[in-house]
Amino acid sequence: xxxxxxxxxAYAGDGGRGCSSFRREKYEAxxxxxxGDGGKGGDVVLVxxxxxxxxxxxxxxxxxxxxxGEHGLGKDCDGxxxxxxxxxxxxxxxxxxxxxxxxxxxIVEVGQKVILxxxxxGGWGNTHFKSSTNRAPxxxxxGEEGETGTYRLVLKSIADVGLVGFPNAGKSSLTQRITRAxxxxxxxxxxxxxxxxGVIDFPEIYERLLLADVPGLIEGASDNRGLGHRFLRHIERxxxxxxxxxxxxxxxxxxxxxxxxxxxxxGAYDETLLEKPRVVVANKMDLPESADQLIAFRERHAVEIxxxxxxxxxxxxxxxxTLRIRVRQSATESVAKS
Numbered sequence: 001x002x003x004x005x006x007x008x009x010a011y012a013g014d015g016g017r018g019c020s021s022f023r024r025e026k027y028e029a030x031x032x033x034x035x036g037d038g039g040k041g042g043d044v045v046l047v048x049x050x051x052x053x054x055x056x057x058x059x060x061x062x063x064x065x066x067x068x069g070e071h072g073l074g075k076d077c078d079g080x081x082x083x084x085x086x087x088x089x090x091x092x093x094x095x096x097x098x099x100x101x102x103x104x105x106x107i108v109e110v111g112q113k114v115i116l117x118x119x120x121x122g123g124w125g126n127t128h129f130k131s132s133t134n135r136a137p138x139x140x141x142x143g144e145e146g147e148t149g150t151y152r153l154v155l156k157s158i159a160d161v162g163l164v165g166f167p168n169a170g171k172s173s174l175t176q177r178i179t180r181a182x183x184x185x186x187x188x189x190x191x192x193x194x195x196x197x198g199v200i201d202f203p204e205i206y207e208r209l210l211l212a213d214v215p216g217l218i219e220g221a222s223d224n225r226g227l228g229h230r231f232l233r234h235i236e237r238x239x240x241x242x243x244x245x246x247x248x249x250x251x252x253x254x255x256x257x258x259x260x261x262x263x264x265x266x267g268a269y270d271e272t273l274l275e276k277p278r279v280v281v282a283n284k285m286d287l288p289e290s291a292d293q294l295i296a297f298r299e300r301h302a303v304e305i306x307x308x309x310x311x312x313x314x315x316x317x318x319x320x321x322t323l324r325i326r327v328r329q330s331a332t333e334s335v336a337k338s
Contacts, residue, residue, distance in 0.1 A: 002195070003056045004155040004231070007098060010117045011065040013041030013082035015143025018123035019072035022136065033137055034076045035126040041119030041146040042066030042082030046095065046105055048112035049088035053197065055153050058087070066117070069143060072125045079122055087116075092158040092237060098150040108158060116151065120144030154233065157195055159212035160327045162235030164266070165244035166258050168251060170283040172196070173310040174244060175213045178320055195234045200320055209327055212238060232269045239330040240323065241266075241278040247293050247307070248284035255282075255293050256300040277330050279322060282307045285315070 016038025023031025044066050067082030095105040095116065105114040123141030130137055165171050179198025196213040214231045235241065243262055245255045259280065266273040280301075282294055286309040294307065306322060308315030 002054050003059045004054060004195075004234070005153065006055050006059045006062065007150060007152050008058050008062045008064060008087075009148070009150050010044040010085075011063070011148045012044050012117035012119040012146030013066035013068040014146050015039065015041045015120035015122040016069035016071040016079035016082075017142045018125040018128075018140035019074060019077075020126040020138055020140040021074035023075075030135075032135065033126040033130050034074055035140055036072035036074070036077040036079065037125050037128075038072045038122030038141075038143045039069030039079030039081045040122050041069045041143065042084040043115045043119045044085045044087070044117040046087050046089050046093075046107055046112075046114040046116055048091055048107045048110050050091065050110045052088050052090045054090060055093070055155055058153060066119050066146060068146075069119065069122045071143075072122065072140070076125075076127060078125075081122075082119055084119070089153075090155055092156045094154045094156060096152045096154065098152050104151070117147035117149055120146040156236050157197060157212045157234040158237050159197060159210040159234075160238065161200075161209055161211045161240045161242050161323055162238035163211055163213045163242050163244060164235065164262060166246065166253070166262070169244045169246040169258075170310050171213050171244050174281075174283065174308075175211060177310055177313060177316055179211050195231050200323065202320070202324060207324065209323060211242075232266070235273065236270065238276065240327050241273070241276050242323070243278060243280045245280065245282055245297070246284055247282040247290040247297065248287035249289065249293055250284065250287075256297045259297070259301060277326055278303075279319075279326060280305045281319060283310060285309045286312045 018038050019035035021035045023034045025031060044064055064085045064087055066085045069082045070079030072079045089107040091108060093107045094103060096103050121144045123143045126137045126140045129139045163171055175196055175198050179200050198211045200209040200211055202208060212234050214234055243259060245259055247255050249255055280303050282305050284290055285307045306315060306319050308319055
């Protein structure tokens with residue numbers, strides 16, 4: 001099961017209370033105060049984890065609590081700090097406060113740590129209240145309460161290339177051919193029910209790209225129609241969009257119209273997606289009707305098109321190299337702008 005959105009409740013640990021005690025030893029009549037401080041409560045901490053790919057752990061365990069700090073003891077012994085609750089987050093997770101709607105954290109790097117709720121400080125023991133006028137204080141402080149909150153977790157996959165297309169265009173087949181991912185493939189639409197992240201390897205130059213395969217979009221996806229609308233967020237962080245078009249029009253569709261509809265749906269969802277660089281890929285070029293459809297497509301859309309065939313595995317080497325070059329160009333442009 002793939003979960004990319006859920007709500008959790010976080011409770012940081014309370015601080016331990018301070019101790020009020022006095023030194024009592026033989027031949028030491030007035031030993032003075034020696035109460036230790038309470039320990040700090042455990043934080044609730046988010047940790048970026050490369051081995052976690054969705055939020056299923058938090059769907060079925062929505063309550064997370066840090067350990068309470070131990071109480072202070074006599075003989076100047078401070079209480080032990082409470083253990084933090086560490087939540088391993090997939091990269092690309094956006095954390096929003098449910099009460100205020102404010103984004104409080106974005107997990108984008110492996111090992112990144114963000115304190116979601118701070119544990120309460122431990123209370124002072126009576127040693128802290130000793131003074132020249134109060135040699136035997138009996139005062140100690142209780143520990144502070146830990147922070148609590150309700151948060152919405154939304155996963156936005158981090159990938160270099162976002163693959164979009166209509167159902168049955170061959171997205172899963174292409175993902176299988178050029179990456180190490182193995183999504184389900186079949187001769188009917190909507191075989192992909194959740195986003196797939198695949199790795200495109202370039203072993204000869206020690207490079208790799210991450211490809212996000214989004215479930216098939218349909219017209220009206222931006223208005224919550226079909227499956228794809230739930231997963232459009234997964235291409236927001238991609239530096240390059242790849243439009244896969246069924247150029248053979250196997251389902252009786254118009255390839256040129258399909259491309260226009262896909263662009264319109266992405267723009268309706270988020271206009272900034274239209275500013276991203278894109279690559280148009282014409283699939284199923286092994287079928288005889290594809291040649292005429294490709295000519296008609298080029299007459300309507302003045303875009304660069306890479307013809308391929310997943311069935312015969314033609315054009316895939318050129319496609320991979322084009323993706324690598326375009327992603328590198330996008331990264332260079334981003335650095336220049338910043």
